[in-house]
Amino acid sequence: MENDLDHLKTILATCGWRDVAMTQAEQEAGLNGVFCCEYAIVGVILAEGAGAVLSSWAPSQAALADRRKGSASDCLKDAYVLFLLDRIGDEQAARLVDIMSDTHECRKVCVSLEKRALEDAVRDLPFLCGEPLAEEMESPADTTPELRAAGLSPKLLKDLAGRSADAILQNLMSGQYQPHQPRKDRHADQETDP
């Protein structure tokens, strides 16, 4: 558990969170650590199963509420109690719903590790600004060439996007949409210019 807590401190520190000294009440409530950033305070409980949640959620939130009340700077921040559990049994999952849905003092968040790495699990947290995702490396697909290769002419594609079915059917029956013959032109894309 000590290792997990150290690991968590490292992960949170990379996201701008700092470890703060716990009060007597927080320690007695069963919190393993308290972290804060510019906009929120989070008390963390590391445990194996949901039993810890059932026994410690109420004193933990009360201790965090005391901390917020005791400081002018913290009173404006959001507060969270975070439960990091190794696993959650099916029979316990239903009992946790009421606790997680309670927003009386602060929000309670429960993350089940389920053999995942801690880095992966904490990415589910809504209040955490985690490491950035890789941005899309490939822009949205241009399907126009394959549609033309399938015989759909530029005029047909334009009409399908902007004209009514009646008008298109009328044009079709009057032979206006002849199958497209791809040209061996390097600038074939510019055929769509209206």
Next chain:
Amino acid sequence: MRIKKLILESFRCFQAQEFDLSADVTAIYGRNGVGKTALFDALEWALLGELGRYSPETETPDYIACVFSSSDPRVRIEFSGTSNWVEVSRHRDSTSRPNLSCSDGHRNHRDFLYGSMLDASYSGPRRDVDMARDFLRSTALLSQDTLREFVEGNPERRARVLASIAGSATLQKRLERAREVYEKAERMHRAEGPRLREAEEAVDQLKMKVAERESRIGEIRRELDARVSFQEVVQVAREAGIDVPEAALPSLPEDSGVVAATIRGLCEERLLALEASRSILARLGAMSQQQSGRVQRRHELAEMAEQAKARLRTLLETENRTAGLITEADHQIPSLAAQTMALSSSLAAMAELPRIRDTRASSLRALQEADAKRKETEARLQETKAQAASALSALQQSRFDLAAFRPALDELSRRHALLQEALAVFTSYESARNRLNETLARIERLGGERARLKTEIGRLQERQSAIESRLRTLDQGLATRRAAAEEITSLAVRLGQCVSGQTCPLCGQKYASERALRSAIQRQLESIPAELADSSRQLQGLASELGEVSASLGSLGDSLRQVDEALAEAERKQQEASDAARKFEETANALGVVPSAEAIREAMREAEGLLADKRAAFERTEHHNEQLERQAASHSEPISSLERDLANQLGEAERLRSELGKGEQEALGLGLSEADLGKTEAEALECVRALRATLRDAEDAKRLQETSRANAQAEWNGCRAERVRLEASMKEWEGTLASLSTEIEEFHSVCQKAGLDQAASAESIAETRNRLEGDGMRLTRAQRTAEAYERSCRAAALENEQDVTQRQLKAAQENLATLQKRIADLKTAAETAKGWIEPLAASVSRAVDKRMEAHRTEIVRLFKAMIPCPYLFEDILIEREPSGVHLGLRYKGKESPSGEPRFFLSSAQANVLALSVFLSLAGHQKWCRLETLMLDDPVQHLDDLDAVAFLDCLRGMAYSRCGAAKQILVSTCDKNLYLLLIRKFMPLTAAGQITFTGISLLDGGTRGPQVNYDVGGPDGISLAAKAI
């Protein structure tokens, strides 16, 4: 590139309005219909040149131009970054494309989008403005309609929205339009089937009609041997005696057929009349031979009838007379028979008189003896019953005594049980009294605590008011100092311009040089920020103090609430204890004892003694009662025996009375009176003799009457038979006479019809028949000639009709050919359109699924972050099928979803999924230069917990210290959410990490929405001050 400012003119509900949107996060609050969506529409219109929710086909000027303004709609957006501004306008009554101008010099939206909005590395379809719009929408704008369609739509609508969110709305539109064209062509192809069948049937029918008519024309031609002229028809008709006047002859050849038909009809009528005349003449010939015999016979029958009538009158007179005699005899005979019968009965009764008289005397004696025995038995029964009544009265008194004992015994038992119960609960009573005393003490203590807390709260509230007052004063002072600083700065500038070494008109000092003056001004200017900083420090100190006071107030409020709850709980317990004690005391009072254990035990002992005494007395009374019941039972046997004897004696007396009655009945039946029963034997013999003489006289008179009646009856019968016979003969003669008269009259009538005298002879009748034969032959010839002429006319008419039908057949064949060609064209079109669907569906699938797959991890992460219990499931299911997109959740430990996946997503979950997809696609791409995310009322189905999580995610995107931060523009109609937004961003704004603007839109009627900057903006309050 971020949005700095939005300027609207005559757009939707805005007449002229400017919005400062330069903050990192701008929250817009307003009730429904005040213009939130109009603001987003303006941004979309300016950036993309159209509104996605109105397709170009249905767009009208009314959607854009403000109805309360006469100017043209115009929208201008100013940006931070390389591009400075873009402006879009359009004539208010036109649906044409909007005019665009921008700082980069582009003149239309295609150039603007590809030149300014999209990065050069964007490799989507170049120059396709629709695809560019789709991409911009998917990365920058999430509209209300998109969200609603996604949440509430069926799989087909969800597929459309998903394609739109993924930037492929145009591809999806093309696919749907292709499907529509295919279905329409198929529908039309199916609809033309019946019409083709109808056309084919019409052609077949016309062909059959032509063939049939051709056959009929041939038949008519074959039947006509030679041509008959119309003049010939007229001549033959005139010869047959038919009047055809010259004026009736037709002027046109076509009308001659009608005249010929008329002539033929007249011939037919006359031939029918001729035939009738012939038959009359034949009948007259037969009738004329019997006419003279009929007249003679009628005369003879009339004479015979007159004679028969005279005889009938004589017979009727005789009949009436004999009937009178019979009636009189019938009247006399019954009375004489009754008289003889009565006399015979009297004689028989007189013979029975001695026997009846003896029987009656013996019955009277037996009855008297039975009555004497019955009276004796009755006297004995009365005596026994009196003894039994006395015993019963004693028994009832004993039973009454026994019944009186029982309630007293029950009452004593109940009291004893109550006392036992009271003794049992006395312990809990004492405990309740103790608890009550403790609770009262606790209430008193809590009351004191509550009063102390109230006083403390009052003191803190006064302190809070004082700090707020000081804050206001400091704010005013700060404003005054700022104004003074600005004024001094202005003066310094002015003085610096006109320094001359003379006395300063403002401070009265002299400065040696311009440099000295500038130094003095600089010192003065430097002192002002120090004062301002000092005021700011004071302000911050007061703010901190106010925060502490507010925190203390909150803490005390909680304590006061806890005390109030404890007080309420104590008062409830006090009430319960009081109720229990009062109930026990009431029970003790009802029992008449002091509520103490000793008094209750004493009362119990007393009750037990009384109960034992009463039970002994009760048992004694019960024993006495049993003795009396045995005594009463011993009387019942003799009474029953006496009652049985009395009943037997009453039955015997009744039987004797019945016998006596029968004897009297028999005497009355024989006609014997009391006087007869009292006669002596000699008187009885004399009476019998007189009765026998009277009986003989009556029998003689009766026989005489019967003889006289039999004679009269025989005479009447003879007359009656003769009269019936004569009347039958007369009826027969009258029938023969009527028949003869009818035949004679008929002959006269037929002669009259044939135009002959009443006495026509056979010769004259034969002559008339020969004349009629000649007329008939002429008429038959005329008729045949007219018929032949008519047939030739009909053949000509049929030939004309055949020409018309041939033309119709040709037109029908041409119509059929046209229809067959159209059906073939429609079939080809349907097949062609069907061929479009597959590549279009593949292109949609490729474009959408590829992007969704690339973002899948981030979408799932965002989704899990926004729902309360993410540990319950593992993955989101997005399955594309031809019918649309199905959504679902894969729950933890479940390999595959059971049932249709869309049923696993609630509206709120679908809302969250749509937001996750949008935030992921918008947050992680690099081709759109605009860094702004515009979300129009994104929280439609979320509860407070989901909304808080969504705002957490939004805050993460706006304040992304690891990734690229986004500018957020979000609207809501939920005031609580708006306040929550302000609160969420408060710490970051206070720390100077983020800028935030809160805008409220209020309904301003025809002037357009009223815009208030609640936080930030050009005139708004700083978020830190607002937080305080």
